[in-house]
Amino acid sequence: MSAHTHHSTPAHGGDILGETGEEVIGTSPVERTAAGDVLEPEEELLTINFGPHHPATHGVLRLLVSLEGEIVRDLKPVVGYVHTGIEKNCEDKSYWKVIPFVERMDYLSYFFNMEAFVGCVERLLELEIPPRAKYLRVLHMELNRIHSHLVWLGTSALDLGAMSMFFYCFRERDRILDLFEMSTGQRMHTRYFQVGGVFEDIPLGFAHNLRAFCAEMPTRIDQYEAILNANEIFLERTRNVGVVSRERLLDLGVTGPLLRAAGEPWDLRKVTPYECYEDFDFSIPVGTIGDGYDRYRVRVQEMRESVRIIEQAIDGLPEGPWIADDRKVVLPPRDELSVSMEALIHHFKLVTEGFRVPPGEAYFAVESPRGELGSFVVADGSSKPARVHIRDPSFVNLQCLRDQCIGGYVADMIQNLAMLDPILGGIDR
Amino acid sequence: MPDAPGLELIAQELNADAEGSVLGTYHEHGQGCLIVNPERIIDVLRWLRDTPGQEYRFLSSLHGVDYLPAEPRFGVVYELMSMPRAERLRLRAALADPGGERLPEIDTCVELFPGADFQEREVYDFFGIVFRGHPDMRRILMPEEYVGWPQRRDFPVGGEPVIFTHDEPVMPRWYE
Numbered sequence: 001m002s003a004h005t006h007h008s009t010p011a012h013g014g015d016i017l018g019e020t021g022e023e024v025i026g027t028s029p030v031e032r033t034a035a036g037d038v039l040e041p042e043e044e045l046l047t048i049n050f051g052p053h054h055p056a057t058h059g060v061l062r063l064l065v066s067l068e069g070e071i072v073r074d075l076k077p078v079v080g081y082v083h084t085g086i087e088k089n090c091e092d093k094s095y096w097k098v099i100p101f102v103e104r105m106d107y108l109s110y111f112f113n114m115e116a117f118v119g120c121v122e123r124l125l126e127l128e129i130p131p132r133a134k135y136l137r138v139l140h141m142e143l144n145r146i147h148s149h150l151v152w153l154g155t156s157a158l159d160l161g162a163m164s165m166f167f168y169c170f171r172e173r174d175r176i177l178d179l180f181e182m183s184t185g186q187r188m189h190t191r192y193f194q195v196g197g198v199f200e201d202i203p204l205g206f207a208h209n210l211r212a213f214c215a216e217m218p219t220r221i222d223q224y225e226a227i228l229n230a231n232e233i234f235l236e237r238t239r240n241v242g243v244v245s246r247e248r249l250l251d252l253g254v255t256g257p258l259l260r261a262a263g264e265p266w267d268l269r270k271v272t273p274y275e276c277y278e279d280f281d282f283s284i285p286v287g288t289i290g291d292g293y294d295r296y297r298v299r300v301q302e303m304r305e306s307v308r309i310i311e312q313a314i315d316g317l318p319e320g321p322w323i324a325d326d327r328k329v330v331l332p333p334r335d336e337l338s339v340s341m342e343a344l345i346h347h348f349k350l351v352t353e354g355f356r357v358p359p360g361e362a363y364f365a366v367e368s369p370r371g372e373l374g375s376f377v378v379a380d381g382s383s384k385p386a387r388v389h390i391r392d393p394s395f396v397n398l399q400c401l402r403d404q405c406i407g408g409y410v411a412d413m414i415q416n417l418a419m420l421d422p423i424l425g426g427i428d429r
Numbered sequence: 430m431p432d433a434p435g436l437e438l439i440a441q442e443l444n445a446d447a448e449g450s451v452l453g454t455y456h457e458h459g460q461g462c463l464i465v466n467p468e469r470i471i472d473v474l475r476w477l478r479d480t481p482g483q484e485y486r487f488l489s490s491l492h493g494v495d496y497l498p499a500e501p502r503f504g505v506v507y508e509l510m511s512m513p514r515a516e517r518l519r520l521r522a523a524l525a526d527p528g529g530e531r532l533p534e535i536d537t538c539v540e541l542f543p544g545a546d547f548q549e550r551e552v553y554d555f556f557g558i559v560f561r562g563h564p565d566m567r568r569i570l571m572p573e574e575y576v577g578w579p580q581r582r583d584f585p586v587g588g589e590p591v592i593f594t595h596d597e598p599v600m601p602r603w604y605e
Binding site: 362 | 548
């Protein structure tokens with residue numbers, strides 16, 4: 001800034017200092033060179049606390065942000081406010097009691113948390129689950145993916161000022177929760193997946209309701225897109241904002257829609273098919289440059305793909321048992337308890353002590369709505385895990401927030417955070 | 430996942446390139462695993478990341494484990510992914526407990542895999558394993574002034590008394 005511009009328009013706030021006649025820029029006295037030019041004062045950074053209880057942080061995330069005017073110069077996420085020691089507690093529970101615990105970490109993708117843990121234990125036991133159980137799991141996970149994306153879409157659009165989106169998204173979310181209630185008895189945190197399969201078969205009428213939902217959902221997604229796709233404010237806020245290169249995202253370990261929006265077609269459902277994903281015909285939406293708009297489009301397209309998977313799963317649902325027939329691991333059917341002494345003994349052993357898992361380690365990862373959700377379980381031969389570690393996608397993905405925000409406006413930081421979709425319950429565990 | 434001969438080949442080439450870096454190999458539940466000398470962990474990770482034909486460029490996850498009562502007591506486990514081949518490989522570095530107040534140490538891999546930043550801090554936070562050269566080796570999930578390493582096996586569950594305000598008459602100045 002030259003001396004001339006300073007006299008005409010004080011850039012750093014034409015405040016009371018201007019009236020005193022004293023030459024001050026910002027809060028520093030003006031220094032001049034021998035030639036009389038004003039020396040640029042040290043850029044002054046304002047460090048503010050964003051969160052941990054700000055509604056736009058989607059939980060209790062705290063960001064230490066250094067601002068130069070409206071520009072973000074540095075950013076540091078501080079996490080741990082909802083750390084509840086779930087991993088430690090899991091070591092004190094028998095395997096089947098861990099399931100409801102891990103569900104409550106990433107509270108929007110409970111079926112995925114269960115799948116990661118239960119799948120890992122099944123690998124340790126080398127237990128094969130029946131085809132009907134696989135289909136039911138995929139069906140519920142894909143419903144859960146739509147549910148998670150709906151909550152994300154509603155709250156993110158709300159952050160960007162599109163209030164009505166919140167109501168539309170939660171309308172469909174409630175229909176999914178109704179479906180969960182019908183098949184599992186619970187709307188959230190269902191504890192539906194068991195080691196060996198699923199807890200119960202789907203009830204009569206569920207398929208009908210599910211088909212009705214699948215027929216309706218694409219028209220609902222059309223409505224969301226009609227609201228947002230060409231909305232001038234939404235486009236201005238999201239286009240070319242928060243771009244991080246694909247290489248940098250890979251270096252940071254970022255997975256999920258964030259990575260796919262940057263053009264990398266990486267989805268664990270395709271690259272390492274688990275359960276029965278290889279049976280289904282679906283595609284992986286990818287973006288081009290990886291800005292906020294691409295992230296939005298990728299997630300919305302994923303909802304459409306999930307509807308396709310659900311339709312195929314309910315049409316192709318195999319007949320047969322929904323849980324493995326291994327009496328050392330799976331509870332015997334209820335009606336056998338009154339007639340079979342052996343079933344009663346198995347039931348008693350499983351409920352009191354739980355099943356034992358041979359010593360070993362396994363890592364099993366699934367594609368959650370936010371990326372690679374991995375579960376690492378160390379078994380020591382007892383009925384309790386020696387170590388449970390969850391690789392939560394939000395925890396790793398959060399590291400790219402700094403790259404997204406630096407050099408942008410504060411308002412873009414809100415947009416970046418919304419499009420990052422972190423779930424603090426998963427980050428802090 | 431590399432098959433058994435493939436895993437042996439990796440181990441041999443690594444040992445030829447960096448003497449004494451791989452101590453053993455095993456397969457477990459369909460996953461290949463290398464047991465790595467913790468002093469050479471960076472050499473091994475760099476070799477696996479940069480050698481043409483390996484390309485384990487993606488660090489999926491990094492776990493700390495406490496194998497008490499086994500010796501060596503601690504383990505740091507790296508889950509690597511080769512994205513072109515969709516193959517996973519696990520590395521395990523065993524660390525002995527130096528005893529007393531001293532903490533086990535291993536080199537950081539943040540230079541190679543910047544995404545390991547938070548995960549190494551998490552391992553430090555819960556197991557007290559120090560990652561040498563990490564740019565910001567502080568607790569991440571527990572409060573910064575917290576004392577102890579909560580996920581070690583000898584750390585009790587419920588190690589802290591749960592105190593409520595109605596305990597004030599029986600336990601004055603409980604908040605200190």
